[in-house]
Amino acid sequence: MIEIGNAFWNETEQNGLAGIVADLRPDGRLITASGHEFVNFSCCSYLDLDSHPKIIDGAIEALKRFGVLDHCISRIRLQLPALLELEASLSSLFRARVISAISASAATAGILPILASGYLTGGVRPTMVFDKNCHFSMNLYKPVCGDESLVVTCPNNDVNFIEDLCKSHQRVAYVTDGTYSMGGHVPIKDLLALQQRYGLFLYLDDSHSLSIVGEHGEGYVRSEMDEVDPNTIIVATLNKAFGTSGAAIMFGPDGPEVGKILERFGGPLAWSQPMNTAAIGASLASAQIHRTPELAQRQRRLQENIELFDRLVVTEQAGNKFPIKLVTIDDSRVVQCGKTLYENGFYVSPVFFPIVARDSAGLRVMLRAGNTSEEIKRLCELIREFVS
Structure with a gap:
């Protein structure tokens, strides 16, 4: 390579x-x-929110309000009240239990090994199915997940392949993008049908559609669900169309308990690197913009x-x-x-x-x-x- x-x-x-x-x-x-002047047609800030005056002001105001850029301590032990304010705002906006992370990659690094261990699937170690086209940030953790469970690679969006595995294995977890970085969406309706039929666990990174899809910018995957099933985790970066920095992890009704486990045992999610104050303030401002016309x-x-x-x-x-x-x-x-x-x-x-x-x-x-x-x-x- x-x-x-x-x-x-x-x-x-x-x-x-x-x-x-x-x-x-x-x-x-x-x-x-x-x-030399030029227009950038290689930027993920699809809504041009990263330079929005209210978002810039939100970052500055948060720094002035709290007087620190980063406590540099695990949130298990100490956290700014603004972080909880942001998670409450995003939870309301996206109609899910949301916890934050410094990046979507850090979220993936923390969640996938725990998922492979069986902790999120009733103590049964699931067969981990990675889509062939899923982002490198997820594919990177195949060997780590392989320490815990069987890892399989699936042809892109091959629902029949996934269903065959569901029929022959006690639990299956499918890892993929909600919207792929080179275009195209996951067949979410078909996957939700498999989830209802077999208890398929879905881990979906929907970073590229957050903000550009949905009434409140909840993204393609979330907008296709009435509610987030307990067997679903959606991860999305805030660095793209949302216009700020960090990541949102969306859970179903078990979110508070799962979030606590991730904060304690989820690798980067447990280390001394939560979202910094400027990112939190900018994200609060962006969340407010997401509530307006x-x-x-x-x-x-x-x-x-x-x-x-x-x-x-x-x-x-x-x-x-x-x-x-x-x-x-x-x-x-x-x-x-x-x-x-x-x-x-x-x-x-x-x-x-x-x-x-x-x-x-x-x-x-x-x-x-x-x-x-x-x-x-x-x-x-x-x-x-x-x-x-």
Whole structure:
């Protein structure tokens, strides 16, 4: 992986598409020290909330209120009242019991080994089924889970494969993304049916759809459920469309008890690294924005931009209402295409193995609510010129 991937990264760096240093201007464009201006089409802040004045002010006000950036002590022993205030706010917003973490990756590192141990499945160690396309942050813990239970890799979104395992194993836990980082959703309705029939445990990272889907930005997976089942855990970063920092872990009715176990035994969740004060204050402000009509307005603008791009450039992700689009380009040309776009004022990440499968390179276009129609049209014009 390193041998193949590093060759691409070296080419990317040599062509000035990695390690770029730039300041963000008030109009949303970026500018380098040499004066080169460009629009960033490789940003996960899909609703452009990360630069929202209320979120910036929320971070500053929290720092002033509590007078400390980070206590640097496990929350088991000591925590700021603002952390509990945030979790109560997110619990109300997402209609689930929510506890926070410093990142979604830290949440995964803390939860998956406990899940594999059988503690969350009635003392029965579940067969751990990892989707082939689930994010590296989850796949990374296959060996750790393998110390506790049987680990199996499942073809992407293969419901029949999962059901066959449910029929032949006492308990099964399925680990995957709710919305994949290269586009597409998990077949949540089918999985919920398996959950009702066999007690399938679902561990879903829905980081890429949080805020952009749902009346209150609860994300794709949560918006498809009436309530969070006791056999479901949903993890989502707050660093993307939510516009702040940290992560939310959504539980069902057993949330308080499970949360306590994770705080005591969940690896990074038990260490001295909770969300810092600025992140908490910013997240409280974002949660308030999520309760106003502004959320729907930004969601609608994002969808309009997605639809515009889909009309102008054909991708496999066209029509899925998701802001990431992969424009397939041959391995030998993808970096040069990215360089041409950058020279013309648009930064779009070239992606290659191991980010995507071998021989499946392309440009990963990431759309945002703040992109203007003129920017999108010009970007699409340049892309069409290059791939024609």
